[in-house]
Amino acid sequence: MSERHPNILASLTVWVRRHAAANALLIGVIALIFVFAYLNSQFLTTGNFRNILIQSACLAVVAVPMALLLISGNVDLSVGSVLALGGVVTGLLLNHGMAIVPAILIGIAAGTAVGVINGILVTVTTLSPVIVTLGALTAVRGLAETLAPKPVFNFPEGFVNLGDGEVLGVPYLALVAAAAFLIGAIVMARFPLGRHVYAIGVNPEAAFLSGIRVKRIVFLLFVVTGAAAAMAGTMLAARLGSAPSGSLGLGFELEVLTAVILGGVAFTGGRGKIFGVLLGVLFLGILQNGLTLQNVPAATALMIKGGTLIVAAWLDWVSVRSEGLATLLRGVGPKPEPEKAAIVIGEGGSSR
Amino acid sequence: MPLEVRGLTKAFGGELALDGVDLDIGAGEIHALLGPNGSGKSTLIGCLSGRLVPDRGSMAVGGKPVSRFTPRSALAAHTAVIYQHFSLAPTLSVADNVFLGSEHVRKGGLLDRRRQRAETQALLNRLGVDIDPRAPVSALSVGQKQLVEIAKALRHEPELLILDEPTAALGEAEARALGRQLIGLRNSGLSILYVTHLLGEVFEIADKVTVLRDGRVALRVDKQATDRGEILRAIAPAGGAHELSRSDAESPDGTPVLELRQFRAPGVGPIDLRVGKGEVVAVFGLLGSGRSELLEALYGLHGRTGGTVSLQGETFVPRSPSRSLRRGVALVPADRARQSVFADLPAIDNMLLPHLAAIGSPLWRSRRGETRTFTRTAEAMRLAPPVARAPARSYSGGNQQKLVVGRWLASLREIGLLLLDEPTQGIDIGARGDLYELVRGFAATNSRGVLFTSSDPDEVLALADRVLVIARGRLVAELRGSTVTAEAMLDQAHQQGEMAHV
Numbered sequence: 001m002s003e004r005h006p007n008i009l010a011s012l013t014v015w016v017r018r019h020a021a022a023n024a025l026l027i028g029v030i031a032l033i034f035v036f037a038y039l040n041s042q043f044l045t046t047g048n049f050r051n052i053l054i055q056s057a058c059l060a061v062v063a064v065p066m067a068l069l070l071i072s073g074n075v076d077l078s079v080g081s082v083l084a085l086g087g088v089v090t091g092l093l094l095n096h097g098m099a100i101v102p103a104i105l106i107g108i109a110a111g112t113a114v115g116v117i118n119g120i121l122v123t124v125t126t127l128s129p130v131i132v133t134l135g136a137l138t139a140v141r142g143l144a145e146t147l148a149p150k151p152v153f154n155f156p157e158g159f160v161n162l163g164d165g166e167v168l169g170v171p172y173l174a175l176v177a178a179a180a181f182l183i184g185a186i187v188m189a190r191f192p193l194g195r196h197v198y199a200i201g202v203n204p205e206a207a208f209l210s211g212i213r214v215k216r217i218v219f220l221l222f223v224v225t226g227a228a229a230a231m232a233g234t235m236l237a238a239r240l241g242s243a244p245s246g247s248l249g250l251g252f253e254l255e256v257l258t259a260v261i262l263g264g265v266a267f268t269g270g271r272g273k274i275f276g277v278l279l280g281v282l283f284l285g286i287l288q289n290g291l292t293l294q295n296v297p298a299a300t301a302l303m304i305k306g307g308t309l310i311v312a313a314w315l316d317w318v319s320v321r322s323e324g325l326a327t328l329l330r331g332v333g334p335k336p337e338p339e340k341a342a343i344v345i346g347e348g349g350s351s352r
Numbered sequence: 353m354p355l356e357v358r359g360l361t362k363a364f365g366g367e368l369a370l371d372g373v374d375l376d377i378g379a380g381e382i383h384a385l386l387g388p389n390g391s392g393k394s395t396l397i398g399c400l401s402g403r404l405v406p407d408r409g410s411m412a413v414g415g416k417p418v419s420r421f422t423p424r425s426a427l428a429a430h431t432a433v434i435y436q437h438f439s440l441a442p443t444l445s446v447a448d449n450v451f452l453g454s455e456h457v458r459k460g461g462l463l464d465r466r467r468q469r470a471e472t473q474a475l476l477n478r479l480g481v482d483i484d485p486r487a488p489v490s491a492l493s494v495g496q497k498q499l500v501e502i503a504k505a506l507r508h509e510p511e512l513l514i515l516d517e518p519t520a521a522l523g524e525a526e527a528r529a530l531g532r533q534l535i536g537l538r539n540s541g542l543s544i545l546y547v548t549h550l551l552g553e554v555f556e557i558a559d560k561v562t563v564l565r566d567g568r569v570a571l572r573v574d575k576q577a578t579d580r581g582e583i584l585r586a587i588a589p590a591g592g593a594h595e596l597s598r599s600d601a602e603s604p605d606g607t608p609v610l611e612l613r614q615f616r617a618p619g620v621g622p623i624d625l626r627v628g629k630g631e632v633v634a635v636f637g638l639l640g641s642g643r644s645e646l647l648e649a650l651y652g653l654h655g656r657t658g659g660t661v662s663l664q665g666e667t668f669v670p671r672s673p674s675r676s677l678r679r680g681v682a683l684v685p686a687d688r689a690r691q692s693v694f695a696d697l698p699a700i701d702n703m704l705l706p707h708l709a710a711i712g713s714p715l716w717r718s719r720r721g722e723t724r725t726f727t728r729t730a731e732a733m734r735l736a737p738p739v740a741r742a743p744a745r746s747y748s749g750g751n752q753q754k755l756v757v758g759r760w761l762a763s764l765r766e767i768g769l770l771l772l773d774e775p776t777q778g779i780d781i782g783a784r785g786d787l788y789e790l791v792r793g794f795a796a797t798n799s800r801g802v803l804f805t806s807s808d809p810d811e812v813l814a815l816a817d818r819v820l821v822i823a824r825g826r827l828v829a830e831l832r833g834s835t836v837t838a839e840a841m842l843d844q845a846h847q848q849g850e851m852a853h854v
Contacts, residue, residue, distance in 0.1 A: 010737065192712070199705050202695065210692075211676075
């Protein structure tokens with residue numbers, strides 16, 4: 001059977017698949033900005049953008065490692081509680097007179113420890129990551145509440161400054177978030193590790209047989225996610241000026257997952273881009289901010305956010321399934337037909 | 353006559369899988385269907401069960417010819433098929449499984465489980481087996497599950513029962529027991545079409561034998577009128593002796609690439625074996641002979657191994673793939689889709705994934721270097737299309753296999769020993785030739801070694817310098833030079849592994 005070379009077709013298909021979800025989201029983010037700018041004169045101000053950045057920063061810091069976990073076919077549901085643990089530990093230490101930097105580092109270390117435990121349970125016992133981290137979600141919240149039965153507040157000024165201070169007009173928190181995205185993007189694009197994470201998500205057994213140390217990498221991702229969640233906790237505590245153990249980061253894990261999946265990362269693993277995650281975080285941040293400015297009740301905002309996630313996931317599914325979204329967006333030309341390309345270079349032998 | 357097939361023809365993508373096949377099965381006979389891999393057995397069964405639609409020809413069950421079946425009309429025509437892979441729900445009971453989809457219902461819509469249990473018991477009694485209808489299927493042995501499948505098929509009161517390699521997953525005792533039960537069913541008037549690779553089974557239970565080869569009937573004969581040699585020749589008519597490419601050259605100079613002494617691993621051993629520099633050695637065996645287990649154990653997949661392994665003269669303890677790779681041992685596993693291809697990742701990642709750090713550095717990839725390595729390897733392997741960014745999924749089976757073999761041929765770390773488990777599984781003739789050439793070229797340069805398994809005698813003859821026959825985890829024969837024929841290989845493998853399977 002002759003084998004034709006659909007070079008251009010194949011490349012085009014790959015390009016469209018890779019970028020369809022991110023492009024749709026980019027358009028969504030821009031549209032959102034236009035809509036809110038039209039509705040509310042306060043929206044397009046530097047002060048408000050500063051707010052959006054500060055409010056999105058904690059989400060961003062955790063969304064990046066969570067995206068890597070999802071791409072590798074895992075998930076960490078405990079990040080909301082780990083965030084609380086990080087904030088509470090740092091806050092308690094500060095109130096006991098510890099200096100700011102060591103207090104933050106120990107807070108992050110607490111979250112790292114949770115990550116280590118999650119990672120060991122998932123890789124050694126091969127329990128489902130959903131079960132392991134669901135347990136951790138509950139247990140770690142309990143730990144945080146045990147450590148600080150009452151809200152921790154009254155932090156030193158230097159710490160609170162970290163939450164709303166800025167350098168050259170850019171909030172500190174936004175810088176941290178930017179660093180998280182930069183590191184995530186570089187790791188995924190330029191480190192061998194990045195390709196290994198995709199490979200594990202696509203076919204863990206083949207990855208193992210190719211000599212990739214699958215367990216080591218998955219373990220590492222859980223540790224980094226735990227550390228990042230705790231760091232987000234210290235950031236949130238600094239911003240709010242308090243660390244209420246019972247409510248800090250409550251439901252945060254779902255918000256992170258929303259942003260990551262909105263950004264085109266497949267919940268089933270193997271697919272996703274850090275740039276998409278950036279857009280997902282921005283989209284959620286802008287949406288939340290705009291709805292607040294419009295005095296939309298919190299309950300209504302929840303419904304809108306939930307609906308957005310489902311619509312986004314559906315659009316993503318459409319784009320991957322049939323390239324339908326890509327055609328929709330470009331509004332041009334004949335639909336690329338990846339299935340046909342597959343048949344052209346396919347063969348009967350293996351499917352008999 | 354329960355089954356009459358006339359001129360059945362079926363093509364896949366221009367290649368004929370069945371080419372005018374005739375088949376007659378009389379009442380109360382056990383008919384064995386044999387043939388090498390890809391000879392059309394599965395396609396034939398697919399047409400009979402209604403899973404596939406034939407292009408031409410007719411089939412008749414009980415005298416009425418039809419041009420095609422659907423799964424439902426096949427059942428209505430009293431044909432029941434039992435596939436290699438079970439279709440049982442493990443958490444349900446035996447009786448629930450037997451009646452799955454055709455439950456007895458009482459007035460009011462409730463299941464009549466008592467009646468189902470009683471009828472299941474009756475079916476099992478007919479088979480002469482002692483299985484509790486209330487037991488969950490997950491608690492049964494493989495052989496018992498097979499019998500539950502048969503009971504489930506009998507529930508539809510078939511005239512013809514088709515079994516696709518029913519003993520492939522069974523131990524020797526269970527396989528013999530199943531044979532007796534099939535003879536019992538035949539004596540009660542049922543016709544049975546039985547796909548197998550086992551000559552021993554054929555002579556024990558079959559009445560008639562049909563051998564398929566390349567989609568045609570190569571042999572149709574009564575069991576009493578044939579012998580083992582005739583059947584083997586029909587399966588693999590390679591004719592006279594075949595000179596292997598490097599005849600009986602003594603294992604060349606100095607230290608061997610691989611040497612095993614009293615090597616043991618789960619399901620394997622003890623084995624003594626030696627792969628010389630530049631040598632391509634075949635391990636020929638039937639399914640379940642331990643051929644895959646041997647390679648997997650050498651790659652470090654089966655935990656502890658016994659005996660000694662020496663690699664280029666130095667001790668080697670296989671522990672894990674990443675460690676084996678560091679010592680220059682690489683494996684291309686048998687199941688491409690499950691174990692080696694990353695379907696959604698681009699071709700370049702599929703080929704270079706283990707080498708990214710070596711091409712660039714552990715913390716920074718060199719994309720230019722990757723593209724260069726990919727282009728060079730793709731060209732050498734005649735990869736089609738040579739598109740770095742096209743997902744592996746869009747490649748044909750043969751080219752996917754090239755990507756996976758290329759993973760180690762493109763290696764920057766020195767691979768000294770390449771283990772290939774069924775290197776040309778499911779790929780077409782042209783791509784096979786390319787791969788053989790690649791593998792031979794690999795072994796010839798830098799005095800490396802290749803150890804590969806195959807269940808296809810033609811492949812062994814095309815690729816190997818030397819042939820070791822494995823059965824039940826042990827090497828039972830070494831064939832070299834002019835003593836190597838397809839018949840000799842099959843004969844050794846069958847004799848020694850009578851109840852093992854291709």
